[in-house]
Amino acid sequence: MSELRQRPTATSKSSNGPDKESNPRQHTINDETDQDHGISLLDIIRVIVTLLLACGGLSYYMTSSESVLWGYRPWYTRWPVVKQWVQGPVTLTPSQLSLYNGTDTNLPLYVAVNGTIFDVSANRMIYGPGGSYNFFAGRDATRAFVTGCFKEDLTNDLRGVEIMFLPVEDVEDEGVTSAQRKIRREKELRAARARVEETVKRWTGFFANHAKYFEAGRVIEDGGVHGEPWPLCESAQKQRPKRSAIMEKS
Structure with a gap:
């Protein structure tokens, strides 16, 4: 009998090795799996x-277009402050300080409290000529800040101002x-002087x-307080x- 070759069946074919014809759908799934690597660094940055833009926009809206940092303004973002920092602090005598009262628009507008000069040029409507607080401009009127007497006490002389916090002896102390x-x-005098210092510190x-x-x-005193x-x-x-x-x- 002649030797007959057995035709390979599907079972024998699959058992002899992997199927050379792969499933197209399986290929698609595998490709998508290979491409899905999770969230990228670019996505995180975006x-x-x-979020930063949204937060800044909300801050700009809530602060009436004044700040995108919720009211925080670093000094280096303000040009007048940077300019002053580059030029260095000014030292003026009282007579020199009087020139910075807003009359000369080419000069800054200065107010001094307890010897420290502050630039208030950003509020010329208040401290400039015709402003409600122009009497503070170009001088150190620390005493007026303590007493509230804006006409009589436009001076830095604090001598005796603590009396306003001392009791009036209106009864016999039997x-x-x-x-x-x-x-x-003596105890009341110490407390009165402490209140003066506290008031000056608050205004500064x-x-x-x-x-x-x-x-x-x-401010550099030209002769100091006397008289x-x-x-x-x-x-x-x-x-x-x-x-x-x-x-x-x-």
Whole structure:
């Protein structure tokens, strides 16, 4: 009998080796799997940039077009401050400082508190000629900032200003010896001077931390404070506490 060759079946064909004809659908799935590598660095950058732009736009809207950083303005983003930093701090005598009262528009507008000069040129409507606070311009009027007497106390002389915080002796202090009265007076005097310092510090901080103002330099006294102490203005006298009121509270 002649030897017959057995025709290979599908089973034998698959068992002999892998199918040479691959499934097109399987190819597509594999390709998509190979291409899916997750979120790329570029995608992350795009998300971050989008969030920053959205945050800046919201800040610009909420702050009435003043800032894209929610009110924060670094000093190096303000040209007048950068210019002052490059030029260095100014040192002026009181007579030189008086030239910076807004009359000469080519000069900055300066206000001084406790010897520190602040540039308030950004608010000429208030501190410039005709402004409601022009009397502060071109001078150190620290005493007026403490007493509130804007006509009488336009000076830096703080001598005796602590009296406005000392009680008026409007009643007889029976049962208190002279020694006790002296100790009490010294204690009240220290507290009064501390209040003066606190008030001056608060006003200095107001100008130093203002969004539109900045420190420009220092005032150099040409001769210093001399003569009789500045008298306490009438308005400050009226603000003084009374001994009778203090005794009632105690």
